[in-house]
Amino acid sequence: MGVPFEALIPYAIMLGMFGVTGGALSKLRHMQNGGKRGRHSVDQWDRVLMERDKRLTGFLRGQSDRAEAPDGFELNNPWKVEKRFM
Known part of the structure; x- marks a missing residue:
C-alpha cells in the first residue's frame, strides 16, 4: 500500500522553508562581509x-x-x- 501524497506535503513545506531560511542567512552573511566569503x-x-x-x-x-x-x-x-x- 502506498503513502498518500497529502501526508508528504507538510514535510515538503518544512524542507522548503529550511532551504529558504538557509539561503537567506547565507546571503545576509555574504552581504555583511562586503560581498566576500566569511x-x-x-x-x-x-x-x-x-x-x-x-x-x-x-x-x-x-x-x-x-x-x-x-x-x-x-x-x-x-x-x-x-x-x-x-
Missing part, C-alpha cells in the same frame, strides 16, 4: 586590521589601495592616548 579562525591581529580597514573604508572587510589616508583619518584613532608631555 572568515574563520580570526585572531586578535586580524581583528585589529579589520577594525583599521573599517575606519579607512567604512566596511569591516573593505580594503583600499590608496597610498594616503582620507581626510579625518588622523583623528580617527581607536587608542586613547594620555597627553603627559607638552
Whole structure:
C-alpha cells in the first residue's frame, strides 16, 4: 500500500522553508562581509586590521589601495592616548 501524497506535503513545506531560511542567512552573511566569503579562525591581529580597514573604508572587510589616508583619518584613532608631555 502506498503513502498518500497529502501526508508528504507538510514535510515538503518544512524542507522548503529550511532551504529558504538557509539561503537567506547565507546571503545576509555574504552581504555583511562586503560581498566576500566569511572568515574563520580570526585572531586578535586580524581583528585589529579589520577594525583599521573599517575606519579607512567604512566596511569591516573593505580594503583600499590608496597610498594616503582620507581626510579625518588622523583623528580617527581607536587608542586613547594620555597627553603627559607638552
